[in-house]
Amino acid sequence: MSEPKKRPTIRDVAKAAGVSVATVSRTLAGDYPVAAATRARIQRAVRDLDYVVNAHARALSGTTSKIVAIVVHDTTSPFFAHIASGVEQQATEAGRLCLVCTTHGDPDRELEIVKLMREQHADAVILVGGVFESEEYLERMSRYAHGLAEAGSKLVLCGRPSLGRDIPAITVEYDNTGGAFAATAHLLSHGHRRIAMLGGFAGLTTSEQRIQGYSDALTAYRVPVDPALVSHGELVRASGYERTSELLRQGTEFTAIFAGNDHVAAGALAALREAGKRVPEDVSVIGFDDTPFSEDLNPPLTTVHLPHQELGRTSVRMALQANGSSRQHVMLGTHIVVRDSVAAAPRPDSGRSRGRA
Amino acid sequence: MSEPKKRPTIRDVAKAAGVSVATVSRTLAGDYPVAAATRARIQRAVRDLDYVVNAHARALSGTTSKIVAIVVHDTTSPFFAHIASGVEQQATEAGRLCLVCTTHGDPDRELEIVKLMREQHADAVILVGGVFESEEYLERMSRYAHGLAEAGSKLVLCGRPSLGRDIPAITVEYDNTGGAFAATAHLLSHGHRRIAMLGGFAGLTTSEQRIQGYSDALTAYRVPVDPALVSHGELVRASGYERTSELLRQGTEFTAIFAGNDHVAAGALAALREAGKRVPEDVSVIGFDDTPFSEDLNPPLTTVHLPHQELGRTSVRMALQANGSSRQHVMLGTHIVVRDSVAAAPRPDSGRSRGRA
DNA sequence: ACGAGGACAGTAACCGCTTACACAAGTGTT
DNA sequence: AACACTTGTGTAAGCGGTTACTGTCCTCGT
Incomplete structure (x- = not known):
């Protein structure tokens, strides 16, 4: 009794507008030619039914998940908060949603999270801040990193040294x-x-x-x-x-x-x-x-300014524009604040x- | 050429373990009786193939999405950062992932985000911090709130006044x-x-x-x-x-x-x-x-302490344990720090x- | 007048997983 | 020995989209 009516699906919209699901899908996606009249009818139906696409269904059928994940030690520390903020901004600009996880600096927890992230098929997984890298850590991380790559997710190491030559990842750090x-x-x-x-x-x-x-x-x-x-x-x-x-x-x-x-x-x-x-x-x-x-x-x-937000933004930008061989290294400049x-x-x-x- | 091998699916695991997909699914879900020997064979296959479930497929086929979304003005402000941190912690404890969005205090942006959240079928959408509530805002928010409810997502208003009687939401705020x-x-x-x-x-x-x-x-x-x-x-x-x-x-x-x-x-x-x-x-x-x-x-x-993290945790807790009529109001106590x-x-x-x- | 090609729209095959329903044994009951 | 369960497993129908492949019309060029 708590959720009586089901939400409408694309098929309901198609029926209401008197067209096929394919046309609806195309209209909603934006690209692809659709006659103005048809488009109008579909939009009308969408509005009337209060239709909302199902992100999971969309993600499942091949296209990207439209989400980027960021993994930090702790969201309350200004250092991480600013990087996260940059990531969030850039992700939003790129039409992505932002998943945030915290490790509290624990390498095991970090691995656990990266493992979890593989299930989400995120467009990018951004690891911020170093952890102690034991032999075992490196070995597991390498495995997960390859898994991410196979699933089409980009891994980026943000504000921390790169993990080594055999691990597919983009490194974005300060100079x-x-x-x-x-x-x-x-x-x-x-x-x-x-x-x-x-x-x-x-x-x-x-x-x-x-x-x-x-x-x-x-x-x-x-x-x-x-x-x-x-x-x-x-x-x-x-x-x-x-x-x-x-x-x-x-x-x-x-x-x-x-x-x-x-x-x-x-x-x-x-x-x-x-x-x-x-x-x-x-x-x-x-x-x-x-x-x-x-x-x-x-x-x-007087101190050396580190562009935290910019680091976050750059991480997302690099990940999203990376095609194929995703093994890059960018270094962000710093400047003195007198x-x-x-x-x-x-x-x-x-x-x-x-x-x- | 960039992603040659496809990731294994549940069918690959089933084949490798010589069982049906149903059995694999059940084994992975944990509940449901599965013979120890079968379970072992399946786990073996999972390991060998480096199988990872697809969260989207899982979310699509009925079960929950296992994600909670939090919407704040700005992640870098300590106020929001601590609430977000509480949300993240509690979400993690409940086996959820945490989606974070920022509005920068803009009501329109907030509406836009809530609208987007409906696509994600989040278990809970937590709105933190007030915005200026115009008549139009209330009207749209009401529509979206009902949409969320129909989709089974709980809406919680955290650290801000409730929106009014006709909007289905849980309110968690300071006294x-x-x-x-x-x-x-x-x-x-x-x-x-x-x-x-x-x-x-x-x-x-x-x-x-x-x-x-x-x-x-x-x-x-x-x-x-x-x-x-x-x-x-x-x-x-x-x-x-x-x-x-x-x-x-x-x-x-x-x-x-x-x-x-x-x-x-x-x-x-x-x-x-x-x-x-x-x-x-x-x-x-x-x-x-x-x-x-x-x-x-x-x-x-000397000041009045507001338990920010606790507010975040409570929001998640309330949302996740709410069944049916999701219209509650909890008020968190404060205390003076001398x-x-x-x-x-x-x-x-x-x-x-x-x-x- | 006729074939070529562009503009639209439809059919149906997936995407990878969950789960209702069905079924086969094994275990007690009576 | 027949019956009712309990256990363990399989089959297949979705979940809600996207998109490859086809098929109409229409408009043009010659």
Whole structure:
């Protein structure tokens, strides 16, 4: 009793309009020539019956499912939220619907989801953010990726390193190396030579790339890389605070800090302030990510902007226009957002309160 | 040449296992008795062939689509992101996939999306956040809502007022009135009698409810409602700043502010500081929503917490367990998060810098 | 005047899965 | 021994579209 009347089908429309289902289908699809009068009658019938196509039936009979899936760690984090937003926008523009799943960073859950996605025959499956890639993970992911490819779904790795040569996927990521290079060069061009790098965990590709960019820039400026200035750790505020304090305590000499991300920079800022150092007069600080809060820090943080939304949009665009060999790699440029945390390096002799190694 | 091999179908599995498709289908569905040996052979075949069911075919043949759709203004705003997160979690727990769409607050776009959702035969369509409901909007929405109901989809209105009696929908919202009552009572119990209310737009149900709660509390404490203390406007930071400044400029007497939400409270805080007022010594401020940044404000903001995730989860739960008459209304409780922006009202004679009306 | 080709429309074969209905054994009952 | 179940499996009819293949007319060119 709860759902008495059945929804009308294409056949009902055909009958009401006095034509065949084929004609109705064609009229609705838009392409294909249909006489104006016939078309009008069909549209009339559609309206009268309140007809709505069944997406599943449509997807089943050969054509695409018109959906793109995005898999993120967590929808509430701004990083993922913005990428997801870009994906959603671009998907909408392309007439697609957007399926969202979360993994909470768990590789197993991610695999489970990708497996599930194969059932949906999504046009694209976009995996955002890295996870720990064990041997077993790689093996399973490879299998699923091939399954997706066979089913005609494009796999795209967004904001994370590509999985390897034998896995069919499109990779869309930031130019971390380039961004880190630019950040470091920005500091160098302000006269800094002793630049501390508060990097992410060793082993994580993203972290390594940023450290690589840092080294490259130093080398380009013929400044030796001092291991004492480079540290690895979690990219959270507490770690930035901790590592900066440690640097200060040890008396390691430095006039600038390149933080692995803005959270770390915020921590560094706090430690510096506590130690009586002024930013940017005594020490310059540059961040990475351009997280929303970075402009509210004290002082507003100069940082490397990552175009999150654009990354999402590009992922969808690439996937949807990819034909055949779907193994591409695109790298999105970054740019520095100059705010107030970087200034010229203090004159060595004015060394108001710098430690010595 | 790009997709040479076709994916195996249930028939391939049946053939490989030497059984009929019915048996395979039953084995995969889980229920229904199937001999252990047969089941094993089928699972073997599934593994060997790397068989994956086709969700569309499954959805088409009667059973549910196993997807729930959520429609929000914008995925990047924390408010929507947390509700969406709750929806996603609960949907996942219920073995559903989650489709996300954004309207950017545009009623037409919302209608367009709901219309689209009918094609998907989602188990539930969850509309989050209010929009301006014109006569035409209501009329179209009503039509679509009935369409959804006929197709067996539940419509739920989440965090927004219900649309009216003739529209079949489940409503899940916050107890705005109760929350506002509690916030105002909190201020009253601290001795405040002149409480400014920085409300949202008149006409928006949510805003009206909060103002209602405010009035009710005042009345309960036998404090007359002074229209000069109540203002309406957009619930953004600039508006809070503006309206507070105006209040100060006009010399309206008040010892506390109840802000329509935390953004407005942040603006009020800024205006107060600029005017040399101390919070909470001179003026107490209470917000609404418990937005993440509210604890980082200066001083940390006392505010009304709204259980966003829980709202999302409840929406899904209600929709999925609703049978038959799907017209329910549930209201989620709120609670005050006490931080540092509220203190006892200053003694009238200590009036260090209060204006007069 | 006649064949060619374009514009429309119809028939029916799928797409891949679920499930009502039918049927064959095996197990107790009486 | 005949009968009623219970179990396990098969057959085939949809679910609601799309589209390849055909078949009319009509209009033109020559």
